[in-house]
Amino acid sequence: MFSTLAVVVLSSSLFLVVNSQGIVCSTSNATSQCPESTPCCSEYGFCGTGNFCLGGCNPLYSNSLDSCLPNPLCEDATHTFTDNSRILTNASSFDGNATDYDWVVDKGSIINTNSSGGELGLILTETNGGTRLSSTRYVHYGTISVKIKTGRWPGVVTAFITMSNIKDEIDWEFLGSNTTTGQTNYYWQGVIPNATHGQTETGVSDTFANYHEYTIDWQPDALAFSIDGNVVRTIKESDAVNPTTGVNEYPNTPSRVQLSLWPAGINTSAPGTVNWAGGMINWQDPDYVSAGHFYALVQSVTVKCADPQSPGANITSYIYGSNSTTDTPSVAFSNQTTVNGADTLLVGFGLGIGGRALSWVLPALVGLAIALV
Numbered sequence: 001m002f003s004t005l006a007v008v009v010l011s012s013s014l015f016l017v018v019n020s021q022g023i024v025c026s027t028s029n030a031t032s033q034c035p036e037s038t039p040c041c042s043e044y045g046f047c048g049t050g051n052f053c054l055g056g057c058n059p060l061y062s063n064s065l066d067s068c069l070p071n072p073l074c075e076d077a078t079h080t081f082t083d084n085s086r087i088l089t090n091a092s093s094f095d096g097n098a099t100d101y102d103w104v105v106d107k108g109s110i111i112n113t114n115s116s117g118g119e120l121g122l123i124l125t126e127t128n129g130g131t132r133l134s135s136t137r138y139v140h141y142g143t144i145s146v147k148i149k150t151g152r153w154p155g156v157v158t159a160f161i162t163m164s165n166i167k168d169e170i171d172w173e174f175l176g177s178n179t180t181t182g183q184t185n186y187y188w189q190g191v192i193p194n195a196t197h198g199q200t201e202t203g204v205s206d207t208f209a210n211y212h213e214y215t216i217d218w219q220p221d222a223l224a225f226s227i228d229g230n231v232v233r234t235i236k237e238s239d240a241v242n243p244t245t246g247v248n249e250y251p252n253t254p255s256r257v258q259l260s261l262w263p264a265g266i267n268t269s270a271p272g273t274v275n276w277a278g279g280m281i282n283w284q285d286p287d288y289v290s291a292g293h294f295y296a297l298v299q300s301v302t303v304k305c306a307d308p309q310s311p312g313a314n315i316t317s318y319i320y321g322s323n324s325t326t327d328t329p330s331v332a333f334s335n336q337t338t339v340n341g342a343d344t345l346l347v348g349f350g351l352g353i354g355g356r357a358l359s360w361v362l363p364a365l366v367g368l369a370i371a372l373v
């Protein structure tokens with residue numbers, strides 16, 4: 001179920017992304033790297049400069065492995081939301097400075113409920129296409145816990161994931177059609193997942209009404225998913241070898257934390273996506289009518305970094321290097337800036353729907369072809 005699922009979810013974002021401009025880069029064809037003049041392959045699969053080189057910039061399809069700006073270094077933190085002052089709501093004005101903001105709203109809109117000490121509300125309306133926030137810093141192994149209340153509406157998906165620039169991904173996803181479950185999943189470099197990579201965790205008490213703490217404990221040797229401190233699933237690094245290819249498909253590159261609320265049950269989604277999400281969204285739902293939007297609430301996000309080596313003095317970032325023998329580019333610490341020069345700051349990268357779907361656009365084309373064979 002999950003492999004088909006992922007493909008259809010991904011392909012749903014194509015509609016939005018074709019509106020973007022620039023040379024298409026992100027295919028799994030290594031010959032399609034960006035030219036020197038527009039060296040950075042953005043998350044959305046287009047070549048450019050400026051903020052094309054920031055969060056989500058894919059080094060594998062960029063002009064060279066070092067075309068993208070370095071990824072801001074992990075920092076231990078507990079993010080609470082007494083107000084939204086650490087969140088940049090205009091993603092196109094982000095310059096890569098992770099000291100200025102902890103989060104960027106890539107798409108959609110947020111509120112603060114000002115209740116219970118402050119809660120971040122992720123907003124979905126019939127017209128906004130959903131909301132996604134990304135952390136400005138990356139995690140290269142670590143424990144990430146999110147206290148969140150999910151949506152409870154069929155067709156609406158709440159997600160807490162980690163996503164690397166080369167599309168290693170670890171997911172907690174919550175279908176609004178079933179508020180006693182959460183789904184866990186992982187991906188490696190945009191590889192269409194082995195069906196067993198996805199799993200449904202059951203018996204959660206009302207994910208809409210109650211704050212639960214969902215954890216992704218991503219260590220070099222194992223990945224564990226927990227609910228309220230109880231481990232519900234563990235994947236060992238050594239068990240992530242694909243028996244067909246022999247490639248280890250364990251997520252292993254620096255990743256941003258992403259929080260999203262996105263519409264799967266809409267008429268531009270593939271039928272499989274709509275079914276998975278529990279049907280079409282009812283925009284006449286009393287909750288929607290009374291609030292004027294659907295929402296998910298975030299109380300806190302805690303990050304405990306677990307870099308395999310401690311960063312030394314003056315280390316600011318992660319960079320990709322080519323000297324790997326394992327199908328994965330190497331990752332190294334660096335003291336290079338993560339901040340884009342103001343004079344090269346450009347705007348206008350395309351924005352698609354929320355959730356991980358967005359960054360999977362072109363792999364999805366390939367995946368779709370595979371799925372259809």
Ligand SMILES: *[C@@H]1O[C@H](CO)[C@@H](O)[C@H](O)[C@H]1NC(C)=O
Binds near residue numbers: 027029031
């Ligand atoms: C992929 O690479 C081959 C050569 O290896 C080339 O002929 C083909 O046009 C490329 N396809 C795309 C979509 O870039």
Ligand SMILES: *[C@@H]1O[C@H](CO)[C@@H](O)[C@H](O)[C@H]1NC(C)=O
Binds near residue numbers: 090091092093
């Ligand atoms: C967002 O930032 C960009 C770049 O600084 C700016 O051009 C644009 O007007 C801003 N949009 C809003 C809605 O503030």
Ligand SMILES: *[C@@H]1O[C@H](CO)[C@@H](O)[C@H](O)[C@H]1NC(C)=O
Binds near residue numbers: 097098099100337339
């Ligand atoms: C990043 O932002 C901080 C705080 O505003 C500032 O002190 C620092 O100089 C900025 N770094 C760069 C490289 O612009």
Ligand SMILES: *[C@@H]1O[C@H](CO)[C@@H](O)[C@H](O)[C@H]1NC(C)=O
Binds near residue numbers: 112
């Ligand atoms: C929370 O407080 C801010 C600042 O006072 C205000 O702009 C916002 O509307 C409030 N949110 C709600 C849901 O009342």
Ligand SMILES: *[C@@H]1O[C@H](CO)[C@@H](O)[C@H](O)[C@H]1NC(C)=O
Binds near residue numbers: 200
């Ligand atoms: C939610 O999923 C669980 C586990 O698959 C199932 O037992 C339960 O009936 C589902 N609840 C609803 C409302 O669909």
Ligand SMILES: *[C@@H]1O[C@H](CO)[C@@H](O)[C@H](O)[C@H]1NC(C)=O
Binds near residue numbers: 195196239240244
């Ligand atoms: C999928 O993963 C499971 C568990 O790791 C493994 O047993 C199975 O052989 C894999 N199948 C394929 C087609 O990779």
Ligand SMILES: *[C@@H]1O[C@H](CO)[C@@H](O)[C@H](O)[C@H]1NC(C)=O
Binds near residue numbers: 126
């Ligand atoms: C899809 O839904 C929108 C409203 O959500 C509607 O305007 C549009 O006509 C629908 N398109 C199709 C093909 O049904």
Ligand SMILES: *[C@@H]1O[C@H](CO)[C@@H](O)[C@H](O)[C@H]1NC(C)=O
Binds near residue numbers: 313314
């Ligand atoms: C860190 O930066 C300071 C100031 O630039 C420099 O004096 C020091 O040698 C650097 N330390 C290391 C380990 O690079």
Ligand SMILES: *[C@@H]1O[C@H](CO)[C@@H](O)[C@H](O)[C@H]1NC(C)=O
Binds near residue numbers: 322323330331332
């Ligand atoms: C590449 O390998 C060399 C030698 O082992 C090492 O010093 C360097 O940090 C590596 N570069 C990257 C980007 O991993």
Ligand SMILES: *[C@@H]1O[C@H](CO)[C@@H](O)[C@H](O)[C@H]1NC(C)=O
Binds near residue numbers: 313314335
């Ligand atoms: C940055 O690292 C390089 C070596 O990689 C070193 O020569 C330089 O002194 C470092 N700069 C700072 C400010 O630490």
